[in-house]
Amino acid sequence: MVAHATLTGAELHECKGADSASANTVRVSDGSGSGTWQKISIDNINTSSVKNLNxxxxxxxxxxxxxxxxxxxxxxxxxxxxxxxxxxxxxxxxxxxxxxxxxxxxxxxxxxxxxxxxxxxxxxxxxxxxxxxxxxxxxxxxxxxxxxxxxxxxxx
The missing domain is CATH 2.60.120.20 (Jelly Rolls)
Known part of the structure; x- marks a missing residue:
């Protein structure tokens, strides 16, 4: 069995759920090993390091x-x-x-x-x-x- 760490090029795949994700969405982690595909909102951004949004x-x-x-x-x-x-x-x-x-x-x-x-x-x-x-x-x-x-x- 090939370890994921050694995969390259065509062996790589999209994130889980990418085939059914809506356009212009990104994978947002829930902090528990899962996540959802969604549009980025201000709540998804660490505003302590990213300043002056909007x-x-x-x-x-x-x-x-x-x-x-x-x-x-x-x-x-x-x-x-x-x-x-x-x-x-x-x-x-x-x-x-x-x-x-x-x-x-x-x-x-x-x-x-x-x-x-x-x-x-x-x-x-x-x-x-x-x-x-x-x-x-x-x-x-x-x-x-x-x-x-x-x-x-x-x-x-």
Missing amino acids: KQWDSFVIKNTTDPSSRIYIPIDQNKTCTEVRFTPNSTHSGSLTVGVRKNASTVASGTIVSTSEGVGQTITVNTAYTTSDTFSLDFSGTTTVSFTILVSYTV
């Missing part, structure tokens, strides 16, 4: 907000939930900006970006779901000649 980031740079009531629009390319908006000045920033995060015509989160050194970011927590038919915008009150990098974090 996360997406968009980044923008604003050069300044010299108009005391500026607004920028952020495109929504798929249904997703905005989790936070992070503002990082690209040089030392003095003064403050009030920022409103809007969904359609309503403010869903707001915060004040205060004096800070270059590269020191400040975050506004949002946690609001957007669909492709929603309007997502950031409103600014106040003025600054400092450019900011804006990082928008989503779950999708």
